[in-house]
Amino acid sequence: MKSLALKTLAGCLCFALASSACVKKSSDAAGPREGRTLQIAVIPKGTTHEFWKSIHAGAIEAARELGVEVIWKGPQKEDDRAQQITVVEDFISRGVDGIVLAPLDDRALMRPVQDAVRERIPVVIIDSSLQGSDFTSYVATDNYKGGVLAARRLGQLLGGRGRIFLIRYQEGSASTVQRETGFYDTVKKEFPDLVLLVQDQYAGATTETAYQLAENLISRFPDVEGVFAPNESSTFGTLRALQESRLAGKVVFVGFDSSPKLVQGLRDGHIQGLVVQNPRKMGYLGVKTMVAHLRGETVEKVIDTGVVLATADNMDDPAIKSLLSPDLSKIID
Amino acid sequence: MSRQRPAGLQKALNVLGPFIGLALVIALFALIPEVQGRFLRFANFKSVATQSVIVALGALGMTFIIVSGGIDLSAASNIALSSVITAYAINAGAAPLVAVLLGVLTGGLVGLANGALVTRLRLIPFIVTLGMMGIARGAAKWIAGNQKIDAPMTWANEFMARSPRPSWLLLAPGVWIVILLAVAMAVVLRYTVFGRHVFAIGSNESAARLCGIRTSRVKILVYSVAGLFCGLSGVMEFSRLTVGDPTVAVGLELDIIAAVVIGGGSLNGGEGSILGTMVGVMIMSFLRNGCTMMGWPNYIQEIIIGAIIVIAVTLDRLRHRGE
Numbered sequence: 001m002k003s004l005a006l007k008t009l010a011g012c013l014c015f016a017l018a019s020s021a022c023v024k025k026s027s028d029a030a031g032p033r034e035g036r037t038l039q040i041a042v043i044p045k046g047t048t049h050e051f052w053k054s055i056h057a058g059a060i061e062a063a064r065e066l067g068v069e070v071i072w073k074g075p076q077k078e079d080d081r082a083q084q085i086t087v088v089e090d091f092i093s094r095g096v097d098g099i100v101l102a103p104l105d106d107r108a109l110m111r112p113v114q115d116a117v118r119e120r121i122p123v124v125i126i127d128s129s130l131q132g133s134d135f136t137s138y139v140a141t142d143n144y145k146g147g148v149l150a151a152r153r154l155g156q157l158l159g160g161r162g163r164i165f166l167i168r169y170q171e172g173s174a175s176t177v178q179r180e181t182g183f184y185d186t187v188k189k190e191f192p193d194l195v196l197l198v199q200d201q202y203a204g205a206t207t208e209t210a211y212q213l214a215e216n217l218i219s220r221f222p223d224v225e226g227v228f229a230p231n232e233s234s235t236f237g238t239l240r241a242l243q244e245s246r247l248a249g250k251v252v253f254v255g256f257d258s259s260p261k262l263v264q265g266l267r268d269g270h271i272q273g274l275v276v277q278n279p280r281k282m283g284y285l286g287v288k289t290m291v292a293h294l295r296g297e298t299v300e301k302v303i304d305t306g307v308v309l310a311t312a313d314n315m316d317d318p319a320i321k322s323l324l325s326p327d328l329s330k331i332i333d
Numbered sequence: 334m335s336r337q338r339p340a341g342l343q344k345a346l347n348v349l350g351p352f353i354g355l356a357l358v359i360a361l362f363a364l365i366p367e368v369q370g371r372f373l374r375f376a377n378f379k380s381v382a383t384q385s386v387i388v389a390l391g392a393l394g395m396t397f398i399i400v401s402g403g404i405d406l407s408a409a410s411n412i413a414l415s416s417v418i419t420a421y422a423i424n425a426g427a428a429p430l431v432a433v434l435l436g437v438l439t440g441g442l443v444g445l446a447n448g449a450l451v452t453r454l455r456l457i458p459f460i461v462t463l464g465m466m467g468i469a470r471g472a473a474k475w476i477a478g479n480q481k482i483d484a485p486m487t488w489a490n491e492f493m494a495r496s497p498r499p500s501w502l503l504l505a506p507g508v509w510i511v512i513l514l515a516v517a518m519a520v521v522l523r524y525t526v527f528g529r530h531v532f533a534i535g536s537n538e539s540a541a542r543l544c545g546i547r548t549s550r551v552k553i554l555v556y557s558v559a560g561l562f563c564g565l566s567g568v569m570e571f572s573r574l575t576v577g578d579p580t581v582a583v584g585l586e587l588d589i590i591a592a593v594v595i596g597g598g599s600l601n602g603g604e605g606s607i608l609g610t611m612v613g614v615m616i617m618s619f620l621r622n623g624c625t626m627m628g629w630p631n632y633i634q635e636i637i638i639g640a641i642i643v644i645a646v647t648l649d650r651l652r653h654r655g656e
Contacts, residue, residue, distance in 0.1 A: 105578070
C-alpha cells in the first residue's frame with residue numbers, strides 16, 4: 001500500500017516536472033510583450049471596507065480607459081501582513097507585468113517588493129508608505145495636508161481661541177500620525193490661542209474604543225469647545241459620544257473620512273467638517289502610473305491624490321458628494 | 334492499527350486520499366491555460382514551499398497532539414508570541430542565534446504549560462489551550478507594547494528568503510529545516526517507543542495506562558515538543574515578516590489543524606501520519622497559490638478549503654464506520 005502511495009507521488013512529480021519542462025520554452029520570455037494586454041495586479045490591505053472598494057472602482061476605470069487587465073486581490077484575512085506577502089509572491093510567480101500595492105506594513109513588505117523588482121516586475125505603492133526605494137512611484141493622500149485643513153477649519157470656526165481635544169488614532173499608524181502632526185503643527189503655528197486640553201490620548205482601532213475614550217474625556221472636560229478626530233472610526237466614536245452627552249452641534253467637531261453616518265452628522269450640523277480623501281483617484285492613478293511606466297514614460301516619484309474639506313455648505317456639490325458617498329455600483333458588479 | 338486483510342483496501346484509500354487530493358489540486362491549475370505555464374514552474378514551487386513553512390512546522394507538532402487524542406488551539410498565538418520574543422531579543426541587542434533559541438524555547442515553555450495543565454488539572458485540552466490562546470496572544474501584545482517591533486536585519490531573516498543566499502541551496506533554508514524535521518518526526522512517530530505510546534494513548538488512554546504507559550509524562554512531552562515546533566514556526570514568521578508582529582497568524586491554528594485532518598489525522602486520536610499532514614499542508618498552500626494566481630476572489634478560496642475539510646472529515650468518519 002505504501003508503495004502505491006509512493007508511486008502516485010512519484011507519478012505526480014513526474015507529471016509536474018514533465019509539464020513544467022514543456023511549458024518552460026513558451027513562458028521564458030517574461031515582461032511586457034507587444035500585442036498582449038498588460039496585466040496589473042492591484043493588492044489592497046483588505047477587500048471589505050468602503051475605502052478599498054473605491055480604490056477598486058478607480059483601478060477598474062483606469063483599466064478600461066487604458067485597455068489593460070486589472071487583477072484585484074487582497075490578503076485573505078483583512079490586515080494580515082503575512083498573507084499580503086504571500087499574495088505579492090504569488091503574483092510574482094504568475095509573472096504579471098506590474099504590481100500596484102497598498103502595503104500593510106512599511107517594513108514587512110520591503111522584501112517581497114525587492115523580489116518583484118529583481119524579477120523585473122515594477123511596483124507602484126499606493127495609500128501607505130514603504131521603506132526603501134525599490135518602488136517606481138508612491139501615489140497617496142497627503143495626510144499632513146489633511147491635518148492642516150482640519151486645523152484651519154476648527155480654528156476659523158472658533159475664532160482662533162478656545163479649548164480643544166486632539167484625539168489620536170493609534171500608535172504606529174503612519175497615515176493617521178501624519179494627519180495628527182499636520183493638525184498639531186498648524187494649531188501651534190497659526191492659532192496660538194487654541195488650548196489643547198488633550199493631545200496624547202489614543203482612540204484605538206475600533207469605534208467602540210473611540211466612543212469610550214471620547215465619553216471619558218467629555219466627562220472630565222465638559223467645557224470643551226472643539227474636537228478633531230483623525231479617521232473614520234475615531235470620528236464616528238466621538239460623534240456618538242457627543243450626541244449622547246448632548247454636546248453635538250454645540251462643540252465644533254472636525255473629523256476625517258466619510259461614511260453614511262458621518263454624512264448624516266454633517267447634514268444635521270453635528271459635524272462641522274470632514275476631511276475626505278480620494279481613494280477612487282488613488283486606485284485610478286495607481287494603475288495609470290504603472291501603465292505609463294510600463295509604456296516607457298517617466299513618472300513622478302510621489303503623486304498626491306488630494307484631500308478636500310467637506311462642510312454642510314458644499315456637501316451637495318457633485319464633486320464633493322461623489323467623495324462623501326461614492327456610487328460604485330456602476331463600476332464594480 | 335492492525336493490518337488486517339478486509340481493511341486493506343480501505344487503508345490504502347486512507348493513505349492515498351490526501352495524495353489524490355494534492356494531485357487533483359495541482360492538475361486543476363496545471364490545466365487552466367491562463368496560469369498553466371507559470372504554475373508549474375520551479376520558481377512557483379519554491380515560493381509555495383516557502384509559504385508552507387510556518388503552517389508545516391506547526392502541523393508537525395499538531396500531528397503528535399492529535400494522534401494522542403488532544404488538540405492545541407493555542408498554536409497560532411504561540412507562533413505570534415515566539416516571533417515577538419525573537420524580534421524583541423534581536424532589538425535588545427542579543428546575538429541572532431540567542432534570539433532564535435529564545436524564540437524556540439518560548440514556544441516550548443507555552444507547550445510545557447499546556448501539557449502540565451492538561452495532565453495535572455485533568456482539564457480537557459480544548460479548554461486549556463483555548464485559555465492559553467488568549468494568554469499567549471495577550472502576552473505577545475504586551476511584550477510588543479501593542480504594536481509591531483522593528484528589528485534590524487540579521488541572518489535570522491535569511492531562513493525564509495525566497496532566493497536563498499548560497500544559491501545552491503535551491504530552496505529557502507526554512508524549507509530544508511521542515512523537510513529534515515518532517516523525516517525525523519515521521520521516524521519518531523512510527524518507529525520509536527515514544528511514538529507508539531502516543532498512538533496507544535490516542536487509541537485508548539485508559540488501556541494504555543493499564544499497560545504501564547506513563548500517560549501523563551508522554552502527554553507533557555507531546556505538548557512540549559509541539560510547543561517547540563510552534564516556537565520554531567514563530568522564528569520563521571519573524572524571519573519572513575522582518576518585524577515582530579503580535580497580531581500575526583490570527584486563526585492560523587485552524588489551518589494547522591485542518592492540514593492534519595486533511596492528511597488523515599483523526600480528531601478522535603490514534604490516527605495520523607507526518608507524511609499525510611505534510612500533504613495536507615501542501616494541498617492548502619497550492620490552493621491558495623493557485624487561487625491568487627488566477628486572481629479569484631478570496632471567498633472562492635475560503636469555500637474550497639472549507640469544502641475540502643468537510644470532505645476529509647467525512648472520509649475520516651467513513652473509515653471509523655468501516656472498522
